[in-house]
Ligand code: FES
């Protein structure tokens with residue numbers, strides 16, 4: 001269903017000399033690095049089905065740990081140890097791979113375009129990359145990242161202050177074929193610890209969802225974009241969502257290097273708070289349907305985008321106390 005899209009499966013730093021198994025759309029994939037870059041094959045030897053990821057990389061090939069058959073970077077069998085005749089034509093299915101901005105992206109299909117990584121590609125410094133694993137569903141995690149209403153409770157003191165004070169906020173929701181964008185304006189300065197890093201008054205906060213599983217947030221100050229986070233999410237099994245996130249800022253006018261360094265650990269605490277509440281809700285749900293409340297502006301559209309249907313078109317406007 002998500003053919004034709006790149007999906008990030010690992011950070012570049014995770015793939016060294018040893019092959020590594022990752023999962024893509026329920027299939028095991030082995031990633032291995034040669035001097036020509038990263039390669040990805042179905043992680044099952046066609047001979048007796050051993051895991052290629054338990055083998056080793058040898059002269060630009062991957063060697064199966066069971067009988068030593070070797071496959072080249074495209075998955076073609078180039079060696080059967082001890083065999084004196086011509087090799088039969090054998091091939092392990094391969095994946096398109098792209099290594100970009102510290103992430104490794106895969107697609108089952110031949111791809112024309114480079115993957116979309118984050119909002120500030122080419123003009124940013126990456127503050128931090130984070131990886132998370134949450135017991136939940138893709139829709140629930142994506143919605144959580146973009147939902148503003150939980151911050152008062154789940155992140156009390158961190159993203160929001162301790163007071164109950166709320167502000168009248170204008171909300172605009174715009175949708176496209178496989179994306180949506182929500183903009184909150186009129187928010188006063190938020191006084192949680194994290195918000196204090198974001199200099200001066202907050203002008204607007206923008207949330208965006210793109211198929212497949214990309215959830216991003218932008219914090220805009222009076223002088224422009226201050227900080228952005230882009231999470232690439234993927235359902236790795238029925239109950240687990242993996243996310244790789246880029247925390248980025250513009251080279252000038254953003255957070256600044258030092259502040260960004262201090263900021264990162266607080267950001268991780270917020271992630272952990274979300275992980276905990278999502279996990280407990282997931283286990284408590286027992287496949288009950290969620291109730292769509294009056295402030296859940298995004299839920300139905302995220303669901304529509306994920307199953308390949310277009311969300312409701314045209315801008316919509318709301319007001320709320322945030
Ligand atoms: S199972 Fe891989 S070489 Fe035999």
Ligand SMILES: [Fe+2]
Pocket residue numbers: 144145150151154155270274
């Ligand atoms: Fe959160």
